[in-house]
Amino acid sequence: LLLGPVLLGAAWTILAVAILSVLCYREFARATGFFRYRSLSIVVVLGIIATTFAIVDHWYGFFVAIPPLTMVLLAMVAILRDEPRGYTQRVGLGVIGFLLFGHCLGHLGYMANDADFRPIVMLIILTVELNDVFAYIAGKTFGHRKITPQTSPNKTLGGALGALVLTTTLVSTVGHFVFAGSGVDTPVKLIGLGLIVSVAGQFGDLMVSSIKRDIGIKDMGASIPGHGGLLDRFDSMLLVAPAVFHYIAFFRGFGLDQPTRIFTGGG
Template identity: 30%
Template sequence: MKVRVITAVVALLIFVPLLIIGKLPLLILTLIMGVVAMSEILRMKHIILVSTEALISFVGVIAITLPNSFWHDIPFIKSAHIVFYILAFLMLLNTVLARNHFNFDDAGAMTLAMLYIGTGFHYFFQAASVGLPTVFFGMLIVWITDSGAYMFGRALGKHKLAPKISPNKTWEGSIGGSVVAIVIIPIIFSMFKWLPNYGLLELLVFAIILSIAGQLGDLIESGFKRHYGVKDSGNILPGHGGILDRFDSMLIVMPLMAILGMLG
């Protein structure tokens, strides 16, 4: 527990100031987190980090994470979608050149991982660029849901939520965590008018959707960790695991905030 607390404090001392500063320093941090998260997927699949498929994956995550404006002045490219298509093609081509050491299933997993991680961090940076209240709304929904689920699960948990994927999660914890986040965050943000473009009812609806989505993001990551037979996605954060372990919910919540129209 001591190591876990120390790691959390150090991480927040680095993360929060960069979140406040934003712009290039935050973008660099976001790109680093995306690359590390991709390396965690590669290690789970036992793929060497200097292999052709790994290098394609890293470039793909970086390309998708970068803000849309980055591509506007680059000839023949114009958007990350074109870069992603080229990289997906190269990933498929590698199944031929690798002589069965890298197959179609591997290419599919790597391409999906690029999209999953890159899109999540892309919209995380976009949310921060819109303004601190916006990104903190999503982050606090995730954090409070997670903390509430842990406390309610410990105190009242009896019915398993997804025993084959995450045996410790319960329906009581899940519902309790969501209720706490849905009650607290929209009321506070509405009271202080931190998101003045939205009324309390809209914030409540957003909170319900994002709280549920965050828990689904957690279960998704638990699912592929169980598939690959690992406890944590990585060990870069002592006591917490890897970047995917800490940002699994965010990778789902941030793109969903864009779909809901919260990111402009």
Template identity: 30%
Template sequence: MKNLVLRSLSGIVYVAVIVGAILAGGWWFMAFVALFTILAMVEFYNLANAGNRGDNPTPVVVDVAGGLVLSLGLTAMALAGEAPWVTDFSASVIQGTLLLLYLLYLLVRPIVQLYTREPNPLVNLAYSYMAQMYIALPLGLLAYITTVPDGWSLLLVMFVMIWLNDTGAFIVGSLIGRHPMFPRISPKKSIEGLVGGFIFTIGSAFVIKYCFPQYFEATSIAALAAMGAVVSAFATWGDLVESLIKRTLGVKDSGRLIPGHGGILDRIDSLLLVAPATLLYLVAMNLF
């Protein structure tokens, strides 16, 4: 009972942080991106490089700094249009500075590896660059979703759909799950759970559009339902990708940061694929 209460409370705090950051926008949203980038990247490096880095924290510090430049740089560029103090000139300066800083990271990182005594330097470099693309880039792309019509509303709905997909998959899979979906990587996931998550997510699109039409004036019910399909598919793949990483490294949870839920990567695994996939879908929808 105590574990259930702790799990529920930590889940409420987690959801409140995300919803609050989206509703507040601006600097609060940037703070959210920065926090999740730091936590997820540190957790990933501790997980992936356990026993390889020794006591030298320098590569992790450099990698997290690079990840912050990437995620916050993308966020700042996406939100620049909302800041009244940002002129076209200052926006260009900011973008150029961030680009140079990230190029500096790409230049310095392999040099840092020369001066660290690690048994698998190439493996560690691969992990370093993987985290940039797997964690920092998707988190940085979140803000670009807000640049499309109904952007902030769609960003919030994307998170809601991710959570409902997980909920639907868990409920249906627990009740009637019989056929394994991907036994090699995640034996407990079932095809029935996959369908349940898909139905929950698509269904949420109709409920949300019906209950809150004023927040989705530029988004049709068909477009919202299609977005639900994209979210459901990539949320499932995102979960499986993280399961593949953990199974390869021989661990059950990515960490213990969130009581009852595991690590931060266990919570945002779906998001890391859903964010870029949703952005691509929304951009394509508005182009065509």
């Protein structure tokens, strides 16, 4: 669903990620009942819009400032409801909703500020998808011992380890060409990148499964026939996007050769 916008260019990628963030948040808010709190839901959506502006403006300082600002605003707006019972739950759901779908997914959009973002983002999207496939195949072949039977009964130790090995191998092999000549292009760092993709992807899946079990539903939505909702399709990306972004940024950087604060007067 994101490969098309990535091929079309940075603006389309950022727009697609923003739309995906809002739609995933919408599914989350409906499933958890957070939509009942209209004012708080508006704060979360405004946070996602602000995040998108920070990405388009290539203003990293604002990008990382939005989460605490959104949390403060959620806490303040929730107080104005004058309903102390359930206050912690309401604010907590708002914070989780923004952090996962606004900030975490937003990192995928921020990558588009890099001149060479296409192969990087495509590598991440494809390997996250294949990580799920590898886990399924390895689980069917070698999996017997359940990892979290109460959270996700189909997840097995064999599947998790199989995905870890296969995804790490794939990322480190293809990553050698994607990051050729950069600070990421060493065997140890590429293996580290592969481990992050696999581990973060599997935990993202389990995290959303935990939310679904907590509220007693099977799928977050029904927007994709046979797959549930968008959130069921992109759950593995939630933790991968920020983890991979900061890992690559540490060794290579993102958009260092591009102008910053395009609309707000940067250099």
